[in-house]
Amino acid sequence: MSVTYTERKTGSALADFLTEKAQVLSIAAFFLICVLFFTLATDVFLTAGNLLNILRQAAPILIVAVAMTFVIITAGIDLSVGSQVALVNASAALILAMGVPWPLVVLAMLLLGAAIGLGQGWFIAYQGIPAFIVTLAGLSILRGAALYMTQGYSIPIRDVAGFFWLGRGTILDIPVPALIALAIAALGALVLSRQLYGRQVVAVGSNPEAARRVGMPAKWTIASVYMLTGLASAVAGLLIAARLGSGSSNAAVGFELQVIAAVVLGGTSLFGGRGSLLGTVLGTLTIAVIGNGLILMHISPFFTQIVTGTIILVAIWLNTRIFTANFSFKRKT
Amino acid sequence: MPSGETEPPRIALRGIRKSFGSIEALRGVDLDVMPGECVGLIGDNAAGKSTLTKIISGTYVADAGTIAVDGEQVRFTAPADARAHHIEMVFQDLSLCDHIDVMGNLFLGREMTRWSFLDNRRMKARAREMLSDLDIRIPNLHAKVAQLSGGQRQAIAIARAASFQPRLLIMDEPTSALAVAEVEAVLRLINRVKARGVSVILITHRLQDLFEVCDKIAVMYEGTKVAERETRRTQLDELVKLIVGKGEAI
Numbered sequence: 001m002s003v004t005y006t007e008r009k010t011g012s013a014l015a016d017f018l019t020e021k022a023q024v025l026s027i028a029a030f031f032l033i034c035v036l037f038f039t040l041a042t043d044v045f046l047t048a049g050n051l052l053n054i055l056r057q058a059a060p061i062l063i064v065a066v067a068m069t070f071v072i073i074t075a076g077i078d079l080s081v082g083s084q085v086a087l088v089n090a091s092a093a094l095i096l097a098m099g100v101p102w103p104l105v106v107l108a109m110l111l112l113g114a115a116i117g118l119g120q121g122w123f124i125a126y127q128g129i130p131a132f133i134v135t136l137a138g139l140s141i142l143r144g145a146a147l148y149m150t151q152g153y154s155i156p157i158r159d160v161a162g163f164f165w166l167g168r169g170t171i172l173d174i175p176v177p178a179l180i181a182l183a184i185a186a187l188g189a190l191v192l193s194r195q196l197y198g199r200q201v202v203a204v205g206s207n208p209e210a211a212r213r214v215g216m217p218a219k220w221t222i223a224s225v226y227m228l229t230g231l232a233s234a235v236a237g238l239l240i241a242a243r244l245g246s247g248s249s250n251a252a253v254g255f256e257l258q259v260i261a262a263v264v265l266g267g268t269s270l271f272g273g274r275g276s277l278l279g280t281v282l283g284t285l286t287i288a289v290i291g292n293g294l295i296l297m298h299i300s301p302f303f304t305q306i307v308t309g310t311i312i313l314v315a316i317w318l319n320t321r322i323f324t325a326n327f328s329f330k331r332k333t
Numbered sequence: 334m335p336s337g338e339t340e341p342p343r344i345a346l347r348g349i350r351k352s353f354g355s356i357e358a359l360r361g362v363d364l365d366v367m368p369g370e371c372v373g374l375i376g377d378n379a380a381g382k383s384t385l386t387k388i389i390s391g392t393y394v395a396d397a398g399t400i401a402v403d404g405e406q407v408r409f410t411a412p413a414d415a416r417a418h419h420i421e422m423v424f425q426d427l428s429l430c431d432h433i434d435v436m437g438n439l440f441l442g443r444e445m446t447r448w449s450f451l452d453n454r455r456m457k458a459r460a461r462e463m464l465s466d467l468d469i470r471i472p473n474l475h476a477k478v479a480q481l482s483g484g485q486r487q488a489i490a491i492a493r494a495a496s497f498q499p500r501l502l503i504m505d506e507p508t509s510a511l512a513v514a515e516v517e518a519v520l521r522l523i524n525r526v527k528a529r530g531v532s533v534i535l536i537t538h539r540l541q542d543l544f545e546v547c548d549k550i551a552v553m554y555e556g557t558k559v560a561e562r563e564t565r566r567t568q569l570d571e572l573v574k575l576i577v578g579k580g581e582a583i
Contacts, residue, residue: 210428214442
């Protein structure tokens with residue numbers, strides 16, 4: 001009797017692609033459904049003016065969401081980004097009011113953001129305190145510092161045309177903040193997928209012990225991603241100050257939730273190791289479109305908070321249940 | 334080897350002691366492994382096998398005793414020190430990153446870069462060589478490790494440790510979770526690594542594996558090395574008696 005052996009064929013590349021990109025494809029589809037819905041429901045949604053407005057408003061969220069994607073890929077979280085934005089926003093206004101040249105102020109604020117982020121990263125990576133606790137403390141401390149500095153007042157910024165251009169200007173009709181945000185997103189995608197640093201971030205998120213054993217700088221990698229959110233929050237705080245022409249300790253309240261929602265909606269796993277910056281961009285735009293569309297439909301602005309929260313819950317649910325292998329709607333017997 | 338001189342052991346341990354609090358995990362262990370030799374390390378749970386290999390791989394620092402690599406005294410304080418002496422370890426949990434592809438895992442921690450960008454083309458060519466050198470068949474280098482079978486994952490972990498000119502390769506339970514054909518493949522892999530002059534320390538509970546790859550078997554009991562046997566001069570039942578502490582009867 002003869003025995004025949006056959007080799008398993010390599011599966012179709014398309015099937016692999018679909019499994020691999022299921023998350024991004026589903027958020028892309030959800031985004032298009034939202035756009036379609038608001039286009040039909042309102043007259044003004046699909047006009048160039050409104051779309052550019054959405055981009056301008058979404059820019060600070062997108063910038064911080066790019067950095068947050070790195071943090072969440074390492075299985076961390078940064079709850080303090082809203083407070084960091086407020087602190088930078090208020091500090092920038094206070095220092096500009098003293099007459100310091102604006103490029104210097106921008107540089108100083110970027111350094112401040114990086115330093116705050118690195119400080120939190122040190123506690124998380126080198127002292128082993130959970131990111132949730134460190135950044136929750138940061139959320140309180142940094143917002144408190146902003147309130148203390150401004151005593152709760154809004155600080156006006158006057159006659160700094162170059163600085164205002166960052167928040168209000170356009171290049172070829174496209175708002176400058178949107179261009180900055182898209183450039184940062186493109187840079188982030190390049191670093192994450194093609195660079196050694198991106199590989200280290202994914203490795204640390206996927207299996208921190210393995211990364212340590214093969215000699216990767218695991219602790220530094222973890223600390224550094226919080227420096228990225230600090231830096232990104234500083235950029236966002238500056239853009240908000242430049243757009244509104246004032247600095248306020250009450251800026252960006254609830255900002256961290258929008259950022260985290262955008263990242264998770266984009267398919268980045270809260271358990272670390274897996275994430276996509278294209279997904280983050282689509283997630284951010286989806287949240288911005290929903291916020292904008294609901295307002296255009298004359299629905300209470302408070303309602304958008306309910307929607308944002310619901311989206312986070314549903315996205316995480318999908319993230320943990322449906323996009324794992326061998327999912328079936330049927331009950332296991 | 335020049336005639337008349339005996340080659341120094343690849344690694345020589347003398348009087349290794351290590352305590353964790355009041356527990357003496359190792360109570361003075363001596364062990365020699367010659368170049369190209371495979372030593373099986375067996376013993377009951379908590380006999381000190383893993384502690385000993387972790388000292389050799391630099392994860393733990395011994396309280397007392399000396400380590401010599403190729404006749405030269407060394408002192409390891411971190412895994413990187415052991416790596417610098419070309420000592421590689423394949424861990425029981427494999428230490429692979431599920432979210433990174435086969436190629437990325439093979440080069441984990443040793444990525445080839447060009448201006449800080451991953452040099453995927455060069456790594457891919459080298460990864461093909463690494464796998465075909467050890468006769469490992471994984472068709473798609475871009476498959477995520479999570480999609481692979483236990484044997485393939487094991488093969489990747491071994492290929493990673495074996496491909497960067499190790500002088501000593503330590504394997505902790507490489508066959509414990511594998512199916513029959515996969516065990517055979519891993520044992521063949523160990524023999525191929527040995528044939529290239531690499532010394533191997535193999536920890537296993539599957540005693541029958543020892544007879545296929547090991548030259549020498551060291552039995553540990555309660556933190557000491559109680560016996561050392563040449564593989565061709567021992568039997569399975571003798572090893573079992575030595576492990577459970579009834580060696581006096583022999």
